[in-house]
Amino acid sequence: MTMTYAMTGGATGIGASLKEKLRARGDTVIVVDLRNADIEADLATGEGRNTAIEGIKKLAPQGLDGFIACAGLPPVAKPLSLISRVNYFGATVLIEGLADLVAMKKGAIVAVGSNSASMPGLNEEHIQLLLSGDEEGACSLIDTLDGHNAYAGSKNALSRWVRRSCPALMGRGVRMNVVAPGMTETPLTDKVFDDADLGGAMAEFQKSIPYGAMASPDMIADAMVFLLDPASRYICGSILFVDGGHDALLRPDQF
Numbered sequence: 662m663t664m665t666y667a668m669t670g671g672a673t674g675i676g677a678s679l680k681e682k683l684r685a686r687g688d689t690v691i692v693v694d695l696r697n698a699d700i701e702a703d704l705a706t707g708e709g710r711n712t713a714i715e716g717i718k719k720l721a722p723q724g725l726d727g728f729i730a731c732a733g734l735p736p737v738a739k740p741l742s743l744i745s746r747v748n749y750f751g752a753t754v755l756i757e758g759l760a761d762l763v764a765m766k767k768g769a770i771v772a773v774g775s776n777s778a779s780m781p782g783l784n785e786e787h788i789q790l791l792l793s794g795d796e797e798g799a800c801s802l803i804d805t806l807d808g809h810n811a812y813a814g815s816k817n818a819l820s821r822w823v824r825r826s827c828p829a830l831m832g833r834g835v836r837m838n839v840v841a842p843g844m845t846e847t848p849l850t851d852k853v854f855d856d857a858d859l860g861g862a863m864a865e866f867q868k869s870i871p872y873g874a875m876a877s878p879d880m881i882a883d884a885m886v887f888l889l890d891p892a893s894r895y896i897c898g899s900i901l902f903v904d905g906g907h908d909a910l911l912r913p914d915q916f
């Protein structure tokens with residue numbers, strides 16, 4: 662049976678790998694991205710999010726077997742508030758807007774978090790502003806902070822939002838989980854390596870990955886395929902680290 666999925670961020674990197682895997686087995690994948698997509702929309706804006714939701718509804722009136730919120734910006738994006746807008750609101754607003762469509766087919770939702778979401782030093786006020794839906798408040802605050810707070814904070818809030826929201830969705834037959842990649846070879850990571858401030862620290866951090874290397878995009882996409890598949894039908898509200906053991910190394914006693 663062929664499936665119908667919609668996703669954001671399918672033009673490059675992890676999202677492109679997932680799109681290719683699903684399409685290769687005959688599934689329909691509706692991609693939202695800034696360019697090279699079925700629906701071109703800027704998820705940093707309310708208008709772009711609406712275009713994405715309405716466009717997907719039009720292309721999949723029969724419902725979705727899954728939705729994947731993959732679009733994201735790196736910690737070096739400027740202004741920093743763009744990161745909050747895309748990584749948090751670009752995911753949560755679309756999931757809310759498409760939940761009915763996924764419920765029609767009792768499908769699965771996967772949000773792409775990050776293993777950085779659990780790292781220390783995050784500004785809790787920023788995270789609370791995100792969780793309360795105060796986009797302008799969160800954006801004003803984050804523009805006074807730093808890229809780590811913007812990026813890891815957006816992924817921390819997204820992961821918590823998924824866990825808070827998933828029981829109600831499960832009651833409607835929809836499973837929702839987070840895949841939390843570690844360092845992965847994509848254009849996003851290249852931008853961080855190229856950054857004068859963060860590049861050196863990233864290179865050092867990379868050396869401590871227990872696996873011994875960064876992930877390739879398909880390593881993350883394989884885990885996403887599993888979370889979309891009925892093989893994971895009892896998994897709901899999980900944060901699946903796909904990071905070569907990095908989180909376990911850094912936080913062995915927390916789970």
Ligand SMILES: NC(=O)c1ccc[n+]([C@@H]2O[C@H](COP(=O)([O-])OP(=O)(O)OC[C@H]3O[C@@H](n4cnc5c(N)ncnc54)[C@H](O)[C@@H]3O)[C@@H](O)[C@H]2O)c1
Pocket residue numbers: 669670671672673674675676693694695696702703704705731732733734735747773774775776841842843844845846847848849850
């Ligand atoms: N690469 C890593 O090391 C890593 C680690 C943890 C999590 N992630 C997450 O994985 C996801 C995919 O990232 P990637 O590494 O494949 O990077 P990538 O840059 O290759 O992919 C990100 C995609 O998001 C799209 N996007 C960015 N801003 C957008 C906007 N305003 N509107 C619509 N689309 C937009 C981009 O065009 C791109 O196609 C992101 O959510 C990222 O935060 C990546």
